[in-house]
Structures are given as structure tokens and as C-alpha cells.
Amino acid sequence: MADSDENSSLFLIFILTMLALPLVPYTIHRLFQSLTEKKKTIHCRCSECARSGKYRKSIYKRISNFSTCTNLTIVLLWAVMIVLIYYIKLLSSESQPFEPFSILGLEPGASDSEIKKSYRRLSVLYHPDKNPDPEANKYFVEFIAKAYQALTDPISRENYEKYGHPDGRQQGFQMGIALPQFLLNIDGASGSILLLAIVGICILLPLMIAVIYLSRSSKYTGNYVMHHTLYTYFNCIKPSLAPNKVMEVFIKAQEYMEMPVRRTDEEPLQKLFVAVRSELNLDMKNIRTEQAKFWKQHPPLVKMELLIQAHLTRESLVLPPALLKDYRHMLELAPRLLEELMKASILPRNAHGHGWLRPAIGVIELSQNIIQAVPLSARKAVGANSEGSAAFLQLPHFTESTIKKISRKKIRTFQEFCEMSASDRTELLTQIAGLSSAEAQDVELVLEMIPTVTIEVTCETEGEEGIQEGDVVTMYAWVSVRRANGLTGAHPHAPYFPFQKEENYWILLADSASNSVWLSQKVSFMDEATAITAASKAIQETKEALGASVKEINLAVREAIEKVKGGSRLIMGKFQAPGEGTYALTSYCLCDAWIGCDTKSNVKLKVMKRSRAGTRAAYALEESAAAATAEEGIEEEEEEEEEDLDDYESEYSEDEEEDKNIKGKGKAVNGSVSKKGGAQSESDGSGADE
DSSP states (O other), rough: OOHHHHHHHHHHHHHHHHHHHHHHHHHHHHHHHHHHHHHHOOOOSSSSHHHHOOOOOOHHHHHHHHHOHHHHHHHHHHHHHHHHHHHHHHHHHHTOOOOOOHHHHHHHTOOHHHHHHHHHHHHHHHTTTOOOHHHHHHIIIIIHHHHHHHSSSSSHHHHHHHHHSSTOOSOOOOOSSOOOOOHHHHHHHHHHHHHHHHHHHIIHHHHHHHHHHHHHHTTTTTTOOOOHHHHHHHHHOTOOGGGGGGOOOOOOTTHOOOOOOOGGGGGHHHHHHHHHGGOOOOOOOGGGHHHHHHSOOOOOHHHHHHHHHHHHOOOOOGGOOOOOOOOHHHHHHHHHHHHHHHHHHHHHOTTTOOOEEEHHHHHHHHHHHHHOOGGGGGOOOTTTTTTTTTHTSSSSSSSSSHHHHHHTOOSSSSHHHHHOOOHHHHHIIISSSOHHHHHHHHHHHHHHHEEEEEEEEEEEETTOOOBBBTTTTEEEEEEEOOOOOSEEESSOOOOTTTOOOOOOOOEEEEEETTTTTEEEEOOOSOOOOHHHHHHHHHHHHHEEEEETTHHHHHHHHHHHHHHHHHTEEEEEEEEOOOOOOOEEEEEEEEEOOOSSEEEEEEEEEBBBBBOOOOOHHHHHHHHHHHHHHHHHHHHHHHHHHHHHHEEEHHTTTOOOHHHHHHHHHHHHHHHHHHHHHHHHHHHHHHHHHO
């Protein structure tokens, strides 16, 4: 029994060691990282966002933030370690070595009289005749009686004093194996348990995980969007799709089609239809016909469009609890569905591998309106305001009447309003627009959050001075974000959107004349460390390809890192140069969360007719082959001349009497050489002319 307990404790010690080796240093690293991490407030601090409650750190949210997969795994492993330590300690206390003196409560080397006296005293306490407790009986028989017998027997006592054990030298050293006992005695029930464990862990568990994964992956993509939704978006997106028609494609997602339409939803949806009817693009002259046509649509389509319009017009407060739950679920799915709709718009469609610009801009505008809860009709130009009132309505406490009041002071565009000084703006809002000082302060806080975006784009062919048709062109775009409050990455002001949303920017290199997107990429400003790594790697690879020195590479990498830390991101992409001509391209930087902060710049791409080989390697190969051919021709010429001269010298040294004849031969030879030279000159001249 003692051997099996020792083997079990050794196995537990082995497991404990394997757990502690990676767990302890990783836990220390996580704690140090959390203590040294700088906590920044990256969300809006206006009163409307504070009332929304999505940034409030309640106990539930704190637990949710802590309850990540990594943290829960660490806590679970520490709990397992604590249980193992306790169990090992328990086994160690149960399997203590046999020490007769300590059992009888004596010091080593006690006399026989002291041993007998202690034995009598303990017998009164633990003897079965004196104490009916079964545990006392067991302790007396297994420990007290055995200890007394070991110390009263002269041979056992001598062995204990010499070797530390009453049985002698052979018990002084034992070896164990760090495996549980049931693995050492595989027979009967232990063998069955082991077989079931091996089958369950090695076969059934992986099979179950594989079945669950395959069943889920067959229905969803990596972005947790249904494959059926991607198929629908791909087929419904058209190159001429107007921005106000993107909504009709967006609500056809399979996730929305599977939402239930209950009978109890009919009356609230009827009321909602009356509230948002002006936003449904219905012909008011034939309102009855249009209304009947609207309600004949598929019920989930009707429900989703009304719920989205309720969000855009900020009428969601009147929704009943059942519809409010569907409304929140609809908004929770919206960001990733819009991202997939954007990808479907810029997916290469035509023969040149270009996407479509017009539907892509419409998707971004719809995303901005959903995040800011602004009606699509607010983008229409009204009077002198060519931009509409959408950008103003994203500010706190702003309504259509507020916009009309400030427009009397010739503030026509959102850009003009932002360029005003803080004091003039506060005076305008408090005295003209009728806002309180606290509400004007909220407006200032939001304006400090709105980003100012700049983009610098260059297109070039690596290692070449110009761009020729068929070249692989590399686009380098530095996108910079500046805010008045000094933040780079932040959550937008979106009090009506009930979930936290990160800003994302889409970089498009497009030809607006042909409605084509040549290059596209999404960028986020939240993770600075990843941006530094990506920019450093891209700059280093580019400089190495151009043959720059180590000093130049390090200098360029340092400059790129400083740019990233200053709020810029490097975007790189490659595309094939089109045919000869000059292309007036436009680089767009579109934000999916803010209205009115998008920017664009003109990019002039001049493509020349191809005059060099398709690749630099082939061009170098042709040059080397031509040089080798020329060198072989020159060597052959020189060898022929040397042979002629050798013949001349041998004939000249043969006999003095034939001097005249030899001279005649020499002249003939010289004449032939001059002809060859003339022929070579003619060929060189023809090559130069070519």
C-alpha cells in the first residue's frame, strides 16, 4: 500500500512540475503587462455617451472583460495546481516513515522503563478495552503496538538506531516510478477504465470536435457570416447600384432572414411604418399602391427595413420588448455584415481585376449612418448646403432646428463649423442655437474626437525609373489621423449604437470615370505595435530589394517607426499597370463610423509603352547574352589576325632569296586584313544605325 501511494504521489509531482514550468512565468508576464499597461480613455466622454451605458464599467462588464479564454485557462490551471499540491501533501502525511520513538512520544535513545511507561499511558487512551472508537483501535494496533514491539525487541531496536528502520538496511532505499497505480496494475477494472479513457480521449473527443467544427464551418465564414449571405451579396451588388439602394441589398442577409416574425409584431410594425414612412422612398402620389406593395414583400425584409429605419430616425425608444431584442441583435450583426458587403463591392469583377466604386461608397455611407443613427435623407443637399445635414446631426444635442439657426450666421458646411474657434463656436451655440453651456461643452468634446485624415499616395515600379504597361506597380500610402485631444485610435461618438465600435478606414485607389476600384485595403489605428512591425518589415524588404546599404535601411526603418508612433499607418499594395496612357486616379480614405471626415486626393498615373523586357531578370539575361556574343566575335577576329601574322613571319624567315615574293605575300595578307577590318567597321556602323 505504501509503495502504491508513493508511486501515485510521484506521478502527481511530475504533473505538477509540468504545469508549473510554463504557467508560473507566463502568469508573472501577464501580471507585469497588466500593471505597466497605460490606461487611456479612448471613448467619447460627452453626456449622451455616458447615458448610453455601453462604456459604464459595471461588475458584470468587469467580469466579462476578465473572463477571456486566456484568463479563464490560467485560473483553471492554477486551481488544478492548488488541488494537486493539497493532494500531494495529504498523501505525504499518510505515508510518513515508521518512527517508533515519535509514535510513543519519546526522544531517540529513551530507556526501557520510559518506553514501557509511555506504552501504558497510550494504552489507557487507545486500547480497545478502554476506547471503543474504531479509529482509536486502528491507531493502537497499527502504530502504538507495532512501535512498542519494535523498541522492546533488541534486534529491531538496534536496526532502527543503526539504519533508521526496525527491519534493517534493506528498507533504507526505495525507488518509484512517476505513474499512477492503475497504469502499473492493468488488469480487471483498471484495464477497462484505461481502455475507455484512451478511446474517449484519443478517438471520440477529436471526432466530436471535428464534427462540430465542420458543421459550423460549412455554414459560416471566418468572420462569422453565413455563406448564403455572401452568395446573396455577390449576386445582388451591381456596378450602378446607387447609395440609397444599398439598404435593399444589406437587409437580404441570411442572418436577418432567419429572424422570427411573430404575430404580436404586426401592430408595432404598423405604427413604426407610419413613423418612418418618409424614409422608405415611397411615391407619395400613389401612397396606397406603394404601401400595399411594401407590405407584400417577404415579412423578414419588411421587419428588418422598418427596424433599421427606426434606428436611423431614432424612433427605437417606442419599440416593445420583443422587437427591442430583435433590434439589438440586428445592430450587433450590422458591422460585420457591412464589412462583407464592402468586400463584395470591391471584389474583382471585370477583365482587369477591378471592383466597383459606386456601391463601395454607398456601403460606407450606410455604415456611417447606422453608427451615428442619422437618416439617409439627411445627406441630400438642401439650399446652399450642398453636403446636407448628416454631419451636423451626429453631434450631440443637434436637431434640424439647430442646424437652421446656425445657418443664419452663414455656417453652411460642417467644415466651416469645425474651423471656427472654440470661443466663437460656443457663443454661436449658446446665443444663436439655444444650447446650454453644458451642451455646448459636449459638442466641443465630440469635435475633439472627430479625426482629421490625410493621405499621401505614390505609385512606382521597384527598380525602374518609369511605369510601363504590364509592370507590377507598388502603391505606397501613408494615412495619418489627427485629433484635437491627441488620441490616435479611438471609439467614435455613437450614443444611439448600443455596442462598442472601433473606427476602420478603407483605402481605395479608384478610377471614378470608369467606376472601378484598382486597389483596396482596410486599416485600423487601434494596434500600434502591429502597425510598427508591418511598416518596418515592408520598408526593410523594399530597401533590400533596391540594394540599399544597412545604414540606409536602418534609417528608413526608424523614420517609418516614428511616423507610425505619430499617428500614421503605411498601406502597401500591388497592381498591374494597364495599357499606355495617362490615368487620373483618385485615392479615397473612407471612415466607416464618422460622417464628414472622409478624404480623397488625386493620383496621376502615367504609363508608357513597353520598351524593355517583361522582367528585369530577362532584360539582364538578354544583355549578358548579347555581350557574350560580341566578345566571342571579337575573340574570333583576333585569333584570325594572329594566325595571319604567324604565317607571315614563318614565310619571311624561310629564305632571303624569296624576299620579294614574301613581301608580295605580306601585302596580300595586309590587304585581306584591311578588308576584314572594313567589313567589321561596316557591321559596327550598321549596328549603331539600328
